[in-house]
Amino acid sequence: MVLVWLSCAWIAGIFLGSYLNVPWIYCLIGIAPIFLLFFFRSYRKIIVLLSLSVIILPLAAAFSYSSQNVFDETDLRFYNDRGLAGLKGTIIEAPDVRDKNTRLTLSVSSVNINGEWPEIEGKALVYVPRYPSYEYGDVLEISGEPETPQQFDDFDYRGYLAHQGIYTVIFYPYIEVIDTGQGNTLLSWIYSLRSSLSESLAEVLPEPQSSLAQGIILGIRGNIPSEVSDDFSRSGTAHILAISGLHLSIMAGVMLGVGLWLFGRRHYLYVWLALGAVWFYVIITGMHLPVLRGAIMASMFLFAELLGRQRSAIVALVFAAVVMVGVWPYILGDASFQLSFLAMAGLVFIFPVFRSLGRKITARFFGEEGFTAATANLAVDALSATLGAVIAVWPVVAYYFGIISLAGPLATLLVLPALPGVIALGGLGALLGLFVLPVAQVVGWIAWLFLSYVLLIADGFSAAYVDVGSISPVFIWIYYLVLAAALWLYHNRDRFRSSLPDTTAGIKPRIRISFNMSRTIKWLLLPLLVIAVLICSAAFTMPDDELHISFLDVGEGDAILVRKGNQQILIDGGPGQQVVNAELGVQMPFWDRTIDMVVMTHPHNDHLSGLIGVLERYSVEKVLYPDLEYASPLYDEWLALIESRNIESVLACDGQRIDMGDGVIIDVLGPPALLFSGTQSDVDNNGIVLKISYGRVSFLLTADIMQEAEMYLVSRRADLACTVLKVGHHGSATSTTPEFLAVANPRMAIICVGTDNQFGHPDDEVLDRLVQFLGEDNIYRTDLHGTIEFITNGDRLWLKVEE
Numbered sequence: 001m002v003l004v005w006l007s008c009a010w011i012a013g014i015f016l017g018s019y020l021n022v023p024w025i026y027c028l029i030g031i032a033p034i035f036l037l038f039f040f041r042s043y044r045k046i047i048v049l050l051s052l053s054v055i056i057l058p059l060a061a062a063f064s065y066s067s068q069n070v071f072d073e074t075d076l077r078f079y080n081d082r083g084l085a086g087l088k089g090t091i092i093e094a095p096d097v098r099d100k101n102t103r104l105t106l107s108v109s110s111v112n113i114n115g116e117w118p119e120i121e122g123k124a125l126v127y128v129p130r131y132p133s134y135e136y137g138d139v140l141e142i143s144g145e146p147e148t149p150q151q152f153d154d155f156d157y158r159g160y161l162a163h164q165g166i167y168t169v170i171f172y173p174y175i176e177v178i179d180t181g182q183g184n185t186l187l188s189w190i191y192s193l194r195s196s197l198s199e200s201l202a203e204v205l206p207e208p209q210s211s212l213a214q215g216i217i218l219g220i221r222g223n224i225p226s227e228v229s230d231d232f233s234r235s236g237t238a239h240i241l242a243i244s245g246l247h248l249s250i251m252a253g254v255m256l257g258v259g260l261w262l263f264g265r266r267h268y269l270y271v272w273l274a275l276g277a278v279w280f281y282v283i284i285t286g287m288h289l290p291v292l293r294g295a296i297m298a299s300m301f302l303f304a305e306l307l308g309r310q311r312s313a314i315v316a317l318v319f320a321a322v323v324m325v326g327v328w329p330y331i332l333g334d335a336s337f338q339l340s341f342l343a344m345a346g347l348v349f350i351f352p353v354f355r356s357l358g359r360k361i362t363a364r365f366f367g368e369e370g371f372t373a374a375t376a377n378l379a380v381d382a383l384s385a386t387l388g389a390v391i392a393v394w395p396v397v398a399y400y401f402g403i404i405s406l407a408g409p410l411a412t413l414l415v416l417p418a419l420p421g422v423i424a425l426g427g428l429g430a431l432l433g434l435f436v437l438p439v440a441q442v443v444g445w446i447a448w449l450f451l452s453y454v455l456l457i458a459d460g461f462s463a464a465y466v467d468v469g470s471i472s473p474v475f476i477w478i479y480y481l482v483l484a485a486a487l488w489l490y491h492n493r494d495r496f497r498s499s500l501p502d503t504t505a506g507i508k509p510r511i512r513i514s515f516n517m518s519r520t521i522k523w524l525l526l527p528l529l530v531i532a533v534l535i536c537s538a539a540f541t542m543p544d545d546e547l548h549i550s551f552l553d554v555g556e557g558d559a560i561l562v563r564k565g566n567q568q569i570l571i572d573g574g575p576g577q578q579v580v581n582a583e584l585g586v587q588m589p590f591w592d593r594t595i596d597m598v599v600m601t602h603p604h605n606d607h608l609s610g611l612i613g614v615l616e617r618y619s620v621e622k623v624l625y626p627d628l629e630y631a632s633p634l635y636d637e638w639l640a641l642i643e644s645r646n647i648e649s650v651l652a653c654d655g656q657r658i659d660m661g662d663g664v665i666i667d668v669l670g671p672p673a674l675l676f677s678g679t680q681s682d683v684d685n686n687g688i689v690l691k692i693s694y695g696r697v698s699f700l701l702t703a704d705i706m707q708e709a710e711m712y713l714v715s716r717r718a719d720l721a722c723t724v725l726k727v728g729h730h731g732s733a734t735s736t737t738p739e740f741l742a743v744a745n746p747r748m749a750i751i752c753v754g755t756d757n758q759f760g761h762p763d764d765e766v767l768d769r770l771v772q773f774l775g776e777d778n779i780y781r782t783d784l785h786g787t788i789e790f791i792t793n794g795d796r797l798w799l800k801v802e803e
Contacts, residue, residue, distance in 0.1 A: 073120070236406075594621070598624070602628065602687035602688070
């Protein structure tokens with residue numbers, strides 16, 4: 001306990017130094033209690049401990065303050081908010097690739113001052129466009145404006161970055177790569193493997209199952225749709241999405257239970273299994289510092305179990321925390337560090353209590369031996385580990401995130417049985433995807449089933465939460481004091497037996513539950529159930545014989561999916577990869593990872609961005625796009641993907657025809673062979689215009705063409721008559737002229753537009769023109785109605801809207 005006490009003094013000093021400048025000279029005050037030894041010899045241990053604590057506290061405070069607040073021109077922070085600066089540095093973590101940008105953690109080594117490059121130190125978070133891409137170990141020379149991170153009303157962003165040792169952000173600087181491969185060789189290999197496995201999962205699984213698998217298996221959360229993340233947060237299962245300290249603590253407890261179920265206590269194999277699982281996850285998720293810190297704490301707990309010194313685990317945890325805080329003083333205020341420590345403390349103190357009570361109950365119902373008893377004990381261990389961690393951390397979670405889940409333990413318990421299937425099958429599918437993609441996709445079908453179950457549980461329990469807003473730190477301290485008192489009373493219950501009776505004494509079931517199935521049936525039951533559910537799911541998603549045209553809700557952009565039987569044609573992909581992949585995951589069968597043709601009408605970001613992810617995830621047989629010269633990293637990536645994946649490409653020109661069979665014809669009406677030049681926007685006017693015809697029903701898709709292209713189509717008497725018109729350029733004032741509308745003569749109009757977009761689309765004048773021509777009830781917008789789907793047999797037309 002002496003080590004715990006001194007460790008607490010050190011941590012208290014670090015905390016004090018985060019707010020106050022405490023001179024180190026104050027440590028001399030610690031000498032004063034020494035003189036008390038002459039008068040109180042019987043209390044010499046307490047006096048010496050008090051003296052050491054008083055010496056340690058100001059030393060820790062001085063160290064903390066100087067580490068976090070004192071800097072000069074050799075520190076990157078010195079150049080914050082001073083305008084443009086030239087910097088050199090190395091990318092020291094795997095790039096955090098998001099839907100529309102990438103975030104680089106740059107270790108800055110030098111700054112440009114009048115043509116010279118003196119050395120400096122510091123880390124910067126650099127925001128860059130998603131393309132071109134960068135790699136771990138790249139050495140960059142950048143020109144940008146270093147800034148102090150902003151503070152937001154509902155989020156301490158500056159503090160969040162500071163707890164990672166980052167005090168500078170730089171938004172979209174000019175970048176030149178001056179060297180590559182300068183990172184750690186082992187980390188470079190790990191990051192490369194992680195990236196390859198992530199890409200493989202994206203090819204094997206649809207969305208949102210793919211991004212969920214990336215979060216669970218690889219700890220990559222950037223691709224998870226926000227609505228899915230919200231479901232997991234509100235249901236109390238957010239720890240499943242990333243390898244955090246809370247996740248590792250629950251995993252350590254669960255793997256101990258699994259190991260005991262498989263091996264018993266022979267040679268402590270159950271401990272080695274848990275240690276192996278923890279560190280395998282650390283490696284595969286990129287060995288990020290927050291995860292490493294959580295793994296060290298989990299290992300301390302497991303080594304205490306291995307040595308039979310469970311009561312020493314808390315001493316080891318506290319000492320580990322002191323060492324970490326000594327190396328990285330800023331982590332003391334880091335939510336992940338606090339949650340890691342508290343979750344491990346929950347395993348040390350709370351987990352054994354619930355496991356002991358739970359095993360007494362299962363012994364009364366199922367006995368102590370046999371398959372059923374072992375399975376029940378495994379469930380008890382999983383629930384006990386979850387409860388122990390959740391009870392220990394929920395006030396801190398509520399403090400940082402303002403949410404308390406009322407069903408977290410139950411939802412986690414229901415999810416846990418599916419996690420081995422998710423991890424084993426998802427991991428196997430990812431590995432096979434690197435070598436034999438068709439086989440990997442078959443494995444992915446089974447993984448999809450387990451992932452869909454996890455999503456179902458998270459969604460089903462997402463309403464069982466309380467939004468607490470802000471929570472007082474005083475309440476948190478009171479909670480932990482009460483919890484500590486309750487645990488002390490429990491461990492000393494023999495002294496208070498009369499007032500604290502045995503909680504299991506009243507449980508006297510009249511019958512003992514037993515299952516007499518043969519071992520063969522027991523092991524075949526789950527695989528047969530999985531196969532049956534998978535076959536039913538596949539049958540339910542089989543396509544019909546109708547023509548389906550879906551205008552996908554992808555925000556401010558176009559994405560249109562055409563389906564006839566097993567054929568799919570995707571026209572544009574919207575402004576981001578995440579949303580179009582999520583929409584395709586809903587519209588297409590989970591087992592179908594092929595798209596017959598992708599049409600890119602023109603290379604503006606709101607039409608092209610999402611298609612990059614489609615080419616990366618799906619097996620695309622053919623692409624159709626206009627022959628335009630356009631300078632853009634995104635367009636360069638499009639062309640490079642077509643070449644690297646050996647996709648057949650066709651340059652669009654009016655007069656082309658695509659026959660989907662069964663009477664479904666797609667005619668290319670534009671661009672003309674002689675491309676437009678000198679118009680208001682040549683790129684928009686040279687976009688691909690398509691007419692889809694099926695019997696008496698037709699659709700006119702006009703991309704973003706403007707008045708010049710519309711009048712050209714009218715003048716050359718193109719076949720513009722249609723049942724449904726996709727309004728050009730998101731309802732912009734530059735398109736949908738009265739002359740064009742009169743010739744097209746549609747019965748319905750669709751406007752693909754984003755909610756509250758910055759361009760003011762659709763234009764009021766265009767909207768009024770459409771209302772006068774069609775009536776308000778025949779105009780549909782993706783910002784108001786969500787995804788809009790038309791279904792036709794060539795004679796009749798049906799409409800389905802999402803909202």
